[in-house]
Amino acid sequence: xxxxxxxxxxxxxxxxxxxxxxxxxxxxxxxxxxxxxxxxxxxxxxxxxxxxxxxxxxxxxxxxxxxxxxxxxxxxxxxxxxxxxxxxxxxxxxxxxxxxxxxxxxxxxxxxxxxxxxxxxxxxxxxxxxxxxxxxxxxxxxxxxxxxxxxxxxxxxxxxxxxxxxxxxxxxxxxxxxxxxxxxxxxxxxxxxxxxxxxxxxxxxxxxxxxxxxxxxxxxxxxxxxx
Amino acid sequence: xxxxxxxxxxxxxxxxxxxxxxxxxxxxxxxxxxxxxxxxxxxxxxxxxxxxxxxxxxxxxxxxxxxxxxxxxxxxxxxxxxxxxxxxxxxxxxxxxxxxxxxxxxxxxxxxxxxxxxxxxxxxxxxxxxxxxxxxxxxxxxxxxxxxxxxxxxxxxxxxxxxxxxxxxxxxxxxxxxxxxxxxxxxxxxxxxxxxxxxxxxxxxxxxxxxxxxxxxxxxxxxxxxxx
Numbered sequence: 001x002x003x004x005x006x007x008x009x010x011x012x013x014x015x016x017x018x019x020x021x022x023x024x025x026x027x028x029x030x031x032x033x034x035x036x037x038x039x040x041x042x043x044x045x046x047x048x049x050x051x052x053x054x055x056x057x058x059x060x061x062x063x064x065x066x067x068x069x070x071x072x073x074x075x076x077x078x079x080x081x082x083x084x085x086x087x088x089x090x091x092x093x094x095x096x097x098x099x100x101x102x103x104x105x106x107x108x109x110x111x112x113x114x115x116x117x118x119x120x121x122x123x124x125x126x127x128x129x130x131x132x133x134x135x136x137x138x139x140x141x142x143x144x145x146x147x148x149x150x151x152x153x154x155x156x157x158x159x160x161x162x163x164x165x166x167x168x169x170x171x172x173x174x175x176x177x178x179x180x181x182x183x184x185x186x187x188x189x190x191x192x193x194x195x196x197x198x199x200x201x202x203x204x205x206x207x208x209x210x211x212x213x214x215x216x217x218x219x220x221x222x223x224x225x226x227x
Numbered sequence: 228x229x230x231x232x233x234x235x236x237x238x239x240x241x242x243x244x245x246x247x248x249x250x251x252x253x254x255x256x257x258x259x260x261x262x263x264x265x266x267x268x269x270x271x272x273x274x275x276x277x278x279x280x281x282x283x284x285x286x287x288x289x290x291x292x293x294x295x296x297x298x299x300x301x302x303x304x305x306x307x308x309x310x311x312x313x314x315x316x317x318x319x320x321x322x323x324x325x326x327x328x329x330x331x332x333x334x335x336x337x338x339x340x341x342x343x344x345x346x347x348x349x350x351x352x353x354x355x356x357x358x359x360x361x362x363x364x365x366x367x368x369x370x371x372x373x374x375x376x377x378x379x380x381x382x383x384x385x386x387x388x389x390x391x392x393x394x395x396x397x398x399x400x401x402x403x404x405x406x407x408x409x410x411x412x413x414x415x416x417x418x419x420x421x422x423x424x425x426x427x428x429x430x431x432x433x434x435x436x437x438x439x440x441x442x443x444x445x446x447x448x449x450x451x452x453x454x455x
Contacts, residue, residue, distance in 0.1 A: 038334045046352040048335050054345075064261065069349060072268060073356075076275055090279035101265065102258050161232055165256050184246075184253045212249065216235050 043117045045070050052115045059108050060186035061196075067108075071101055071122075078126050088130055096130035103129065109187045168218030176211035183208065318428070318451040322420035325444055331386070333379050344369050347376065354379060359387035374400055378407045385414060390422035409440045416445065425452050 041048060047055065047070065058066050075097055082093040103125055107113045113121070169177065182188045182196075190208065194201040231248045234240060269275040333351045350365030366372065366380035377400045384393035397415035401408070412435055419428035429452045435445040 038332055041335045042355075046335075046348070046355060048348070051348045062257070064264075066345065068265070068268060070352070072265065072273060073352075075269060075273060079275070091277055094275070094277045098262060098265065102261060105261070106254070162255060162259060164232065165252055169256065180249070180253060181257065184250045185257045212245065215249075219232055219235060 043119050044115060045074060045118055045122075047115070047118070049115050056108050056111075059105055060182065060188050062181050062186055064105070067105065071104065074119075074122065075101075078123060081123055082126060082130050086127065086130060092130060092133060095133055097126050099129040099133070100126035109185075111187075164219070168215055171218055172211065172214060175207070176214060179204070179207055180211055180215070318420050318425065318448050318455065319423065321448060321451060322417045322428075325441075325448075326385070326417050326421070331382055344371075346370075350376075350379070350383075354383055357386075359383045363387060363389075374405050374407065378411060381411075382414060385418050385421075388421075390418050393418045394422060394424075409435075412439070413441045413445070416448070420448065420452075425455070428452065 044052065051066075055066050055070070058064070078097045078100065079090070079093040082088040082096055083090070088096070100122060104113070104122060172180075179193060182193050183190060188196075190204045191201045194204040197204070199207075231252060235245065235248055266277070333354045335351060346365045346368040350362050350369065353359070353362035353365060362383045363380065366376060366383060369376055372380065377396055381393050381396040381400070384390075384396060394415065397411050397418060401411045401415055405411075412431055416428045416431045416435075419425070419431065429449060432445045432449045432452075435442050439445075
């Protein structure tokens with residue numbers, strides 16, 4: 001990381017801390033211990049450690065309800081931050097915040113996030129997404145070139161191919177969809193899925209192979225029809 | 228992505244590569260699904276759209292908003308001045324002032340609560356963001372309300388100006404020596420005053436001892452009740 005990027009991050013951190021302190025006045029009615037706990041939860045979008053774990057467990061099963069309840073509420077605040085700090089326009093701030101949400105879900109299921117200061121991290125990721133997107137569209141903004149390399153730039157998606165995948169997916173049975181989603185998207189181990197659905201790991205392994213074969217057959221069929 | 232889907236059809240593909248490709252293509256698919264879903268939710272539930280279509284409208288109306296805000300500020304100033312004038316003699320106004328002066332936040336669920344009810348978490352979140360009517364709904368849906376839940380449920384009702392319901396709830400949990408006894412005495416007194424039940428408020432304020440929380444404020448309120 002370059003020196004400029006490092007200082008910029010420190011600056012962002014300080015600004016966020018100032019924001020928290022000025023907006024979270026201590027009251028006589030709340031003892032110090034509770035205030036510390038309260039501040040900790042504020043830093044983590046109101047999540048307790050227990051609810052943080054629950055959120056991860058839900059996401060691994062592709063149950064996004066709780067995640068949506070917590071994070072969609074932060075959407076506007078994050079957009080406002082990007083517009084205020086980086087003079088971003090509305091659309092760019094919207095896209096960056098949406099990208100940050102998608103990235104955050106992946107980090108949760110990957111086990112890359114720890115209970116600590118999710119609010120700061122989310123804002124930082126949204127900032128980096130903004131820089132990445134602007135770099136992709138060759139728009140200039142101060143500090144863009146220096147912060148952007150931290151997140152890989154994804155290749156442009158093929159809408160046609162995504163449609164091809166969606167069609168094949170649609171034909172798949174519900175149990176296959178669930179198994180493949182939990183395993184590939186929720187990063188659940190096959191043994192964990194086996195425990196969850198009360199089957200043996202061997203059964204789940206075989207089921208996964210069958211599901212993959214079905215999906216590949218669909219791709220193959222569509223390719224033949226297409227050619 | 229096209230190459231990757233075609234690569235899956237290669238009979239010599241290794242299991243590892245196959246898994247990697249599936250992980251990648253399914254991530255693309257599900258991410259795209261989530262984007263679509265969240266876009267709809269943001270529009271319908273939070274009023275946030277990608278296209279800032281309201282911008283031109285906002286510019287047109289901004290001058291009217293400024294005039295309106297200026298007028299509102301003047302009215303607010305007059306009302307505030309009147310409030311300060313009447314504070315000296317009206318316990319109702321002072322109770323309102325005490326309630327708005329103290330920032331009340333929920334510290335989060337207590338340790339030892341094994342039942343991590345989602346409604347509790349959402350109720351606390353809504354409470355701390357001052358969305359009291361929503362918080363009340365979540366509190367009502369908690370399967371087994373603890374004394375702490377009831378206390379903050381009562382506070383949410385009080386802060387949502389639903390005084391009668393707040394009093395009912397506080398009366399229910401104030402009957403024994405609980406962990407929130409001092410706080411409930413105080414807020415129940417405020418609820419009585421705001422519900423124009425000065426007699427009941429007076430009786431309860433007298434119970435706030437020298438060493439109790441907000442004793443001085445309680446004495447001020449008592450003095451005003453007697454003067455009235």
